[in-house]
Amino acid sequence: MEIVILPDAAEVGRVAASVIADVVARKPDGVIGLATGSSPLAIYEELSRRADAGELNFSRTRGFALDEYVGLPFDHPESYHAVIDRTVTRPLGLDPALVSVPDGLADDIPAACAAYEAAIAAAGGIDVQILGIGANGHIGFNEPTSSLSSRTRIKTLTPKTRADNARFFDSAEAVPTHCVTQGLGTILDAKRLVLVAQGSGKAEAVAAAVEGPLSASCPASVLQLHEHATVIVDEAAASRL
Numbered sequence: 217m218e219i220v221i222l223p224d225a226a227e228v229g230r231v232a233a234s235v236i237a238d239v240v241a242r243k244p245d246g247v248i249g250l251a252t253g254s255s256p257l258a259i260y261e262e263l264s265r266r267a268d269a270g271e272l273n274f275s276r277t278r279g280f281a282l283d284e285y286v287g288l289p290f291d292h293p294e295s296y297h298a299v300i301d302r303t304v305t306r307p308l309g310l311d312p313a314l315v316s317v318p319d320g321l322a323d324d325i326p327a328a329c330a331a332y333e334a335a336i337a338a339a340g341g342i343d344v345q346i347l348g349i350g351a352n353g354h355i356g357f358n359e360p361t362s363s364l365s366s367r368t369r370i371k372t373l374t375p376k377t378r379a380d381n382a383r384f385f386d387s388a389e390a391v392p393t394h395c396v397t398q399g400l401g402t403i404l405d406a407k408r409l410v411l412v413a414q415g416s417g418k419a420e421a422v423a424a425a426v427e428g429p430l431s432a433s434c435p436a437s438v439l440q441l442h443e444h445a446t447v448i449v450d451e452a453a454a455s456r457l
């Protein structure tokens with residue numbers, strides 16, 4: 217695993233964006249794995265800037281999001297369908313028809329999860345997967361105790377994650393109780409992983425992921441199994457390493 221420690225959050229965004237930009241420049245019809253949350257926003261802002269400057273073209277790039285809440289209408293501003301559209305698809309200029317987000321409204325969620333896995337495989341797999349990390353070590357919505365070989369499936373959100381995400385909703389109770397998320401096995405299938413973390417609130421999780429034992433109690437520790445994983449953090453997030 218490659219660990220890159222940078223002075224501040226802005227630099228984390230710039231360096232991580234360069235990794236994604238290199239992949240897209242080499243393979244304009246490649247596949248990017250997209251993460252939500254605040255951590256990757258600086259990456260998307262930098263990629264959007266480069267697209268606006270004509271340095272990058274995402275019009276043939278495919279995107280697959282990591283996760284989605286169960287039961288939130290797609291047009292709810294905090295559904296990951298809406299968040300990906302607002303923060304990635306439009307600013308970068310991806311073709312909306314080439315961007316997929318797990319379906320948290322399907323009547324048959326297990327069938328929709330299997331179809332999502334099949335769509336990723338049919339696209340040739342994910343060339344580079346962007347990841348944030350939860351304060352409890354989750355990636356995507358793979359909460360602690362997630363099976364290390366799990367595939368896309370429905371999960372119950374932990375009280376900690378619901379509390380962390382309450383800031384995006386009117387009240388803590390309004391945060392959905394369940395989600396659909398790519399599994400840890402799905403994430404490990406990506407050809408390259410880029411995890412970003414900023415701030416001291418992530419320091420414990422980053423240390424457990426990078427230096428702790430490989431364990432379902434820190435789902436991000438599965439990055440230790442990947443042959444091409446890069447962790448890009450600012451000094452605050454690296455403070456427990």
Ligand code: GLP
Nearest residue numbers: 252253254255348349350356357
């Ligand atoms: C969210 C997302 C994750 C994200 C994490 C951290 O719940 N499902 O993909 O990495 O929590 O969020 P943030 O980057 O806002 O700290």
